[in-house]
Structure formats: structure tokens, C-alpha cells
Amino acid sequence: MSGTRNARLAIVFGASAAALALMMVTVEPQVQYSVDELMDDPTEYEDDEIFVRGVVSTESLSHDNLTFQLDGVSKNILVDFTRSPIPDGFDEGRTIAVRGLLKFDDGSWVIHSMEIQTGCPSKYEA
Secondary structure (H helix, E strand, C coil), X not given: CHHHHHHHHHHHHHHHHHHHHHHHHHCCCCCEEEHHHHHHCHHHHCCCEEEEEEEECCCCCECCCCEXXXXXXXXXXXXXXXXCCCCCCCCCCCXXXXXXXXXXXXXXXXXXXXXEEECCXXXXXX
């Protein structure tokens, strides 16, 4: 009887280890860049899916063009959100993260967003 129990435990452990190994192999972590890091050499990331963190610039949100400006410490980039909804908690002056494709359009760099993430506002308030 104890041999059967040990065999079942070994099978469950083996299946769990295999599932964990499969998850680790198939899930690729995505690095989150700051606007300044991205804009130091944007050609390195051109036409790639990127994940960028920055602050929504004050008075940059355009509902007509579906764009806003994302600021870093010393650099900024335009974000086109025609393919992604604006989430709750989005506001000018807030830190957000944008996942999208980096393109060089009409003489400037633009992130064509696929996802916009906001943090919990209470996390950033004093």
C-alpha cells in the first residue's frame, strides 16, 4: 500500500515540476524601460513591442487625434492610443506604463499603444 502511495506522490510531483518548467520556458518577461532609456537610442527598438514607463504630460491629451505625450526626466515621446482604451485612473501628471509598437512616423518617434496601465492612485499620494 505504501508503494502505491509513493508512486502517486512521485507522479503528482513529476507532473507539477513539468508544468512549472513549461511555464518558465514559455513565458518571456518583458523589460520595462523609462522614456529616457528608450529615447537614448530609439532605433534599437524600432518596430519592436516595447513596455515604457513615464508621466502623462500636462495638457498633452488630444481626444481628436487620440494621442498624448509621455514624459521622462529629460525626454518625451508621443503615444497614439487609437488601438487601446484609456483605463480608469488615467490622468495628466500621472505615472503610467504603455505597451506598444515603436515607430518612426512623420519625422518623430511614436508608440502605437496596445495596452495602457495605471497604478493605484493611493500608492503615489502622500
